[in-house]
Amino acid sequence: MTSQIIPVDPFDFIAFGGTGDLAERKLLPALYQRQIAGQFTEPTRIIGASRSKLSNKEYREFASKAITEHVPEKDIHADELQKFLARLSYVAVDAVSGTGFEGLRKALGDSERIRVYYLAVAPAIFGDICLKLKDHGLVSEQARVVVEKPIGRNLASAQALNDQIGQVFAEHQIFRIDHYLGKETVQNLMALRFANALYEPLWNSAHIDHVQITVAETVGLEDRVSYYDKAGALRDMVQNHILQLLCLVAMEAPSNMDADAVRDEKLKVLRSLSRINGNEASKLTVRGQYRAGASAGGAVKGYAEELQNGASPTETFVAIKAEIANWRWAGVPFYLRTGKRLATKASEIVIEFKPIPHSIFGDHAGMVYANQLVIRLQPDEGVKQWIMIKDPGPGGMRLRHVPLDMSFAQSFAVRNPDAYERLVMDVVRGNQTLFMRRDEVEAAWRWIDPIHEAWEDSGQSPNGYTAGTWGPSGSIALIERDGRTWHDPQ
Numbered sequence: 001m002t003s004q005i006i007p008v009d010p011f012d013f014i015a016f017g018g019t020g021d022l023a024e025r026k027l028l029p030a031l032y033q034r035q036i037a038g039q040f041t042e043p044t045r046i047i048g049a050s051r052s053k054l055s056n057k058e059y060r061e062f063a064s065k066a067i068t069e070h071v072p073e074k075d076i077h078a079d080e081l082q083k084f085l086a087r088l089s090y091v092a093v094d095a096v097s098g099t100g101f102e103g104l105r106k107a108l109g110d111s112e113r114i115r116v117y118y119l120a121v122a123p124a125i126f127g128d129i130c131l132k133l134k135d136h137g138l139v140s141e142q143a144r145v146v147v148e149k150p151i152g153r154n155l156a157s158a159q160a161l162n163d164q165i166g167q168v169f170a171e172h173q174i175f176r177i178d179h180y181l182g183k184e185t186v187q188n189l190m191a192l193r194f195a196n197a198l199y200e201p202l203w204n205s206a207h208i209d210h211v212q213i214t215v216a217e218t219v220g221l222e223d224r225v226s227y228y229d230k231a232g233a234l235r236d237m238v239q240n241h242i243l244q245l246l247c248l249v250a251m252e253a254p255s256n257m258d259a260d261a262v263r264d265e266k267l268k269v270l271r272s273l274s275r276i277n278g279n280e281a282s283k284l285t286v287r288g289q290y291r292a293g294a295s296a297g298g299a300v301k302g303y304a305e306e307l308q309n310g311a312s313p314t315e316t317f318v319a320i321k322a323e324i325a326n327w328r329w330a331g332v333p334f335y336l337r338t339g340k341r342l343a344t345k346a347s348e349i350v351i352e353f354k355p356i357p358h359s360i361f362g363d364h365a366g367m368v369y370a371n372q373l374v375i376r377l378q379p380d381e382g383v384k385q386w387i388m389i390k391d392p393g394p395g396g397m398r399l400r401h402v403p404l405d406m407s408f409a410q411s412f413a414v415r416n417p418d419a420y421e422r423l424v425m426d427v428v429r430g431n432q433t434l435f436m437r438r439d440e441v442e443a444a445w446r447w448i449d450p451i452h453e454a455w456e457d458s459g460q461s462p463n464g465y466t467a468g469t470w471g472p473s474g475s476i477a478l479i480e481r482d483g484r485t486w487h488d489p490q
C-alpha cells in the first residue's frame with residue numbers, strides 16, 4: 001500500500017539551536033526523511049543558527065553525522081544526502097546579545113518564501129529571539145515560529161512567555177509543538193472516534209467504566225539533569241502530552257478538522273477537569289522517584305545518585321486519578337501515569353467498558369471480562385478491541401477473552417513517519433490542528449499548578465520505587481482501592 005505525498009511550497013527553515021540535541025536527533029533527520037519522501041519543492045533551504053562559530057562546511061558535517069546516526073541505514077542514500085546537505089547553511093547568532101541577526105537577514109534575502117523559525121533553544125531565550133527577528137525586519141506574514149515545550153513552568157511563566165512571543169507573532173503564526181500529537185496512533189484516535197459510528201453511542205459514562213493512560217519510559221535522566229530536575233514528571237509529561245491524550249479521548253466531536261474547531265473542543269475538556277486541591281492531592285495523586293535497580297538487562301543507578309549532588313524532591317513518576325466534570329464523563333475516572341525507569345517503554349490508552357449486567361453462562365464457562373479498547377501509541381502502534389468469545393471446539397460453553405487486533409505494522413506496509421516529520425510539514429502548510437493554542441496551554445497549567453502547590457505544601461518527598469518496576473506501590477493502591485487494576489503494557 002502506498003501513501004500519498006502532497007508536496008509543500010518551497011520554504012526557508014531556520015533552526016535556532018541548530019547545533020543542539022533536538023536538532024541533531026529529531027529535526028535534521030525529520031527534514032531529511034521528508035526530502036526523500038518527495039515532499040519538498042525547490043528552492044527549499046535549511047539554515048542552522050546558534051552561537052558556535054561554524055562554517056557552512058562544518059555545519060554540513062554536523063548534519064551529515066546526525067543523519068547517519070539517527071536515520072535508519074536503509075533510508076540513507078548518498079545522492080539524497082548530498083542533495084540535502086546542499087540545502088544547508090549556517091549563521092552564528094547570539095539571541096541574547098543580538099550579534100549575527102544581520103547575517104541572518106542577508107542569508108534570507110528578500111524572498112517571499114515561507115519562513116519557519118524553529119526555536120530549538122531554552123525557553124528563556126524565546127522572547128529575545130522573537131524581538132530580534134522583529135527588530136531586523138524578519139517577521140513577514142509568511143513567517144511562522146515553532147516553540148517547543150515546556151511553555152513555562154507554571155501558569156504565570158507560561159503567560160509571560162506567551163506574551164513575549166505574542167508581541168511579535170500573531171496567534172495564527174505560533175506553532176506550540178507537542179510531539180505526541182504528531183504520533184500516528186494519536187491521530188488515529190480521532191479517526192477511530194469520529195470516522196466510525198460504532199463507538200460514539202458507547203463513548204460516555206453510561207457505558208465506559210474508566211480510562212487509563214500510561215506513558216512508560218525505561219530511560220532515566222539521560223544528560224538532561226539541569227532541565228529535568230527543575231521540571232519533574234508532572235511538568236515534563238502530564239501538563240502537555242498526557243493531557244493532550246486525555247483531551248482527544250474525552251472531547252466532543254468537533255464540527256470539522258479545522259484547527260480552531262478541534263482546539264475549542266480540547267479546551268472545553270481542560271476547563272472541565274476537576275481541580276485537585278490541597279486536601280485531595282494526597283488521595284488522588286502519587287509521586288515517585290526511582291532508586292537503583294535494573295533496566296534493559298543491566299543495573300542502573302537511582303535518580304539521586306545520577307544527580308551526583310544528592311537528594312532532590314523532583315518526581316520521576318506520577319499517577320493521578322482525574323475526573324472530568326461534564327455530562328459525558330461525570331463519574332468516570334481517568335487514571336493517568338507516567339514515569340522514567342519503568343518496566344518497559346510503552347504508551348497506551350485503555351478504555352474499559354462497563355461489565356455485562358448479568359452472565360447467563362454459569363460457573364463453568366470461566367470469567368466474563370469487561371470489554372477493553374486498547375490504543376497502543378508506541379511501540380507496535382495499533383488498536384486492540386478485547387471481546388469475549390466461545391472457546392473454539394467441542395466440550396461445552398467455555399469463554400475466552402481475545403483481542404480483535406489491528407497492528408498497523410502488520411496491516412499496512414508503509415513506513416510510520418516520526419512525529420516531527422508530520423508536524424514540521426504541518427508548520428510549512430500553516431495547519432495548526434495538531435498544535436496547542438495559547439488558551440489550551442494555560443488551561444492545562446491552571447489544572448497542574450494546584451497539584452504542585454499541594455505537593456510543596458505537604459513537605460513530603462516522592463515515594464521511592466525500584467528502577468525497572470511499575471512505580472511506587474502507592475500507584476497500585478490508587479487504582480485498586482477503586483476495585484480496578486492497571487493494565488500494564490507488555
Ligand SMILES: NC(=O)C1=CN([C@@H]2O[C@H](COP(=O)(O)OP(=O)(O)OC[C@H]3O[C@@H](n4cnc5c(N)ncnc54)[C@H](OP(=O)(O)O)[C@@H]3O)[C@@H](O)[C@H]2O)C=CC1
Nearest residue numbers: 017018019020021022050051052094095096120121122148
Ligand atoms: N532534546 C529533546 O529531545 C527535546 C527538547 N525539547 C526542547 O527543545 C529545546 C532545545 O532542547 P535541546 O536541543 O535538548 O537543547 P541543547 O542544550 O542540546 O541545545 C540548545 C541549543 O541552543 C543554542 N543556544 C544556546 N544559547 C543560545 C543563544 N544565546 N543564542 C543562540 N543559540 C543558543 C545552543 O548552541 P550554542 O551553544 O552553539 O549557542 C544549542 O544549539 C528546549 O526548549 C527543550 O526543552 C523538547 C522536547 C524534547
Ligand SMILES: O=C1O[C@H](COP(=O)(O)O)[C@@H](O)[C@H](O)[C@H]1O
Nearest residue numbers: 149179217219236237241347378
Ligand atoms: O517530551 C518529552 O518526551 C520524551 C518521551 O517522548 P517519546 O516520544 O519517546 O515517548 C521524554 O523522554 C522527555 O522527558 C520529554 O521531555
